[in-house]
Amino acid sequence: MTRLPIPDTIRFVKSPARDAIADNASVETLVAEVLKRVAAEGDAAVRDYSEKFDKAALDRFEVTAEEREAAVERLDPQTREDTEFAISNVRMFARAQFGTLQDLEVEIRPGVHLGHRNIPLDRVGCYVPGGRYPLLSAPIMSIVPAKVAGVGEIIACLPPNAHEAMIAGCHLSGADRIFRIGGAQAIAAMALGTQSVPPVDKIVGPGNAFVNEAKRQVFGPVGIDQLAGPSEIFILADHTGDAEMIATDLLAQAEHDTRTRVGLITTNADLAEAVLREVDVQLKSLSTAATAGQAWKDYGEISVCPDEATMIAYSDIVAAEHLQVHTEDAKTFARKLKHYGSLFIGPNASVVYSDKCCGTNHTLPTMGAGRYTGGLWVGSYIKTVTHQWMDEDGIREVAPPAVRQSASEGLEGHRRAAQLRLDRLQG
Structure with missing residues (x-):
């Protein structure tokens, strides 16, 4: 499961x-x-792949303005209220994050002025999964932060057989254009452009193995957020852990997909055995047991560590997408952890709240990628680019070492470019 050694x-x-x-x-x-x-x-x-993979024969892919408005009108009133609640929370958190992104200009030496600007991307493609379940939160997580960031145009693609409420979610979240295209063919269309779909600068959003692989293969000419999926949850617990709650949270995530990776890391052997029994009990009455049970069978794990330090070390090796902390002093414990997608501190902070509506993003790194990146956020839609300018004092500072370094490297053109400005200043 991991390329790093596991403590014996x-x-x-x-x-x-x-x-x-x-x-x-x-x-x-x-x-x-x-x-x-x-x-x-x-x-x-x-069109061919949509018929082959999604069993959908479409004359046109783009959802019209009338269809978008009709989808919103047909939303159940409570569903619309809950959707707008989630949009509001994600927007508020994205705006708060956006406020931390500041342009910079600094004079590091006399006459040497360096800086950076945060520039929103021109066009972003948001992949919105909607296969096994109508994931009403999915468009919110990718589209709303893009809107807050100031992206010029937001393209949304979702499977043609996705629930109509997903179209409403894309519309309410702020998508400029919506296309009924799913799977790898959606990623290809957004990356390469077709007669209907304009090429984008970056593709974001989670998906199945085919979507992830397509994102991996198109990366370079277009950007991607990360390879997100299948989902993961690990829970860290000591003797205070509640077996029923832990089993419930593990299975809640396991029902996403038969390939979901779920695990408990604990220092308490009795809790480990209790959770193992409780998972079996809950699967008997869980309506999504066919999916969750298969995920638990294939990818579920429970590990017992001799002490807290080992538990932390193993957690940082796993670098789980969702990491819950159920320990006696959860806030103090959480500060010792480094590698994860998103951290849920204390038993009250269930992954389900972030998955749906509390405001943090649910598109997160999986497969150990939490060791080097965080999840989708407003900064994912911005490029930070540097600039520099110099006055005469700046030339006097940097030209002589640049001339000498260029000469030592044998790069005569570089040396001349640096020397020219110095000569004109001195002449």
Whole structure:
């Protein structure tokens, strides 16, 4: 499950039966074919793959303004209220984050002026998953921060068979254009452009293995947020852990997908055994047990650590997408953790609140990527670019060392460019 060594003092009460990372490798060839065809054939290839994979025959992909408005009108009133509640929370947090992003200009030496600007992207593509369940929060998480960041145009793609409420969610969140295209063909269309879909500068949003692989393959000419998915949850618990609550939270995440990775890391052997029993009990009455049970069977794990330090070390190796802390002093414990997508401190902070509506983003790094990146946020839609300018004092500061360094490297053109300005200043 991880490329890093696991401490040999850890005892596994339940080990995963499959390797989530290795299981991710089988879709590469198919995705490469999709990208190649979309590049060559545009809309025709997208239409063909939509019929093949989604069983949807569409004459046009874009959702009209009338269809968008009708989808909003048909929303259940309570669903609309809850959707707007979530949009409000995500917007407020994104605005607060945006407020921390400041342009900069500083004179580091006499006459040497350096700075940076935060510039919103021109056009972003937001992939909105909607296959197994109508994930009403998904468009909110990718579109609302883009709107707050000031992105010029926001393109949303969602599977053609997605629930109509998902279209309403895209509209209410602020998407400029919405397309009924899903899977790898959606990523290809947004990255490469077709007759209907304009090419974007960056693609964001979670998806299945095919969407992730497509994002990986198009990266370079276009940016991506990260390779997000399948979902993960790990819970860190000591003797104060509640077996029923822990099992409930594990299964809540496991019902996302049969490939969801779920785990408990604890210092208490009795709690480990209790959670193992409680998961089996809850699966018997869970309506989504077919999905959650398969995920638990294949990718679930429970590990017992000899002490807190080992528990922290193993957690940082896993670098879980969602990491819950159920310990006696959760806030103090949380400050010792470094690697995760998003941290849920104390038993009251369930992943479900972030998944749906509390305001933090649910598009997060998986497969250990939490060791080097965080999740989707307003800064994901901005590029920070540097600039510099110099007056005469600045030339006097930097030209002589630049001349000498260029000469020592044998780069005569560089040396001349640096020397020219110095000569004119001195002449």
